[in-house]
Amino acid sequence: MKDLPGLLAQQKDIAAGIRILTAEFPGAVAFSTSFGQEDQVLADIIWKNNLPVRVFTLDTGRLFQETYDLMDLTRARYKQPFEIYFPETAAVEALVKEKGMNSFYDSVENRKECCYIRKVVPLNRALQGTKVWITGLRAEQSENRHDMPVLEWDEGRQLYKYNPLIHWTFEEMTAYLDKHNVPYNKLHDKGFISIGCAPCTRAIEPGEHPRAGRWWWEESKKECGLHTS
Structure with missing residues (x-):
């Protein structure tokens, strides 16, 4: 197998990087989109270049209409x-009934x-049989993501996680859109930078951290578990 981490770390062309992975793992590369700005960039690249990548999203049942x-x-x-x-369904029904x-x-x-x-449970189901998981993570988004490499091994899920936008700035991302x-969520124009479930997301004030609008009532790290070990 090629030195994939080194090869992809040097690859600035995202479409070319994805082609390397789809050639190495045919039929086993998937991209998870939450329809945020970063994910819309990657969806545009994947679909415009007809890349053989399976695209999926998670509907929590609590998303914004936008x-x-x-x-x-x-x-x-x-x-x-x-x-x-x-x-x-059974897990959601049990949670709501109890709490x-x-x-x-x-x-x-x-x-x-x-x-x-x-x-997390739906994501793990979506990733079954996948060898490479493409994400729209950027280092600027949160402290937990600062040191993430372009390509990393997810030990828990036994697959590679490809983060092609990890070193992109917010300005580079919006310039691409x-x-x-590229179509994007209109909530971004109303101060919503990081958009998740409606009850857990608010707009941020000027100067606030991009993740300040997620679970704003908490002081803990702003992560849901999708990208933590």
């Missing part, structure tokens, strides 16, 4: 399919439990 609108707009723009994974609809406000443990049921007229 996110659903963007899903439909993106489907109409590119005319490409993407898979949607939902939480397990109520908004238990995540009560404690960090409750919030992480909700994220696990609505996000503007240049290529």
Whole structure:
């Protein structure tokens, strides 16, 4: 096998990097999109270049209407399919029955439990049989992501995680969206930088950290468990 981490770290052309991975792992490369700005950049690159990558998203059941609108707009723009994974019905029903609809406000443990049921479990199901998971992570997004490499080994899931935008700045990302007229979530124009579930996301004030709008009532690290070991 090639020195994939070294090869991809030097590869500035994202489409070329993805081609290297799809050639090495045919039929086993997947991209997870939350329809955020970063993910729209990658979706544009994947679909415009007809790259053989399976694209999927997670619907937690608590997303903004604007996110659903963007899903439909993106489907109409590119005319490409993407898979949607939902939480397990029984697990959500049990959580709501035991703790109520908004238990995540009560404690960090409750919030992480909700994220696990609505996000992590569906993600693990979506990634079954996958050898390379493409993400839209950027180092600027949070402290947990500062030291992430372009290509890393996810020991828990036994696959490579490819983070082609990890060194991109916010300005580089928005410049790409503007240049290529890529559709994006209109909430971004209202101060929502990082968009997740509607009850857990607010707009940020000028000068606030980009992740300050996620789980704003918590003091802990702003992660849901999708990208932590």
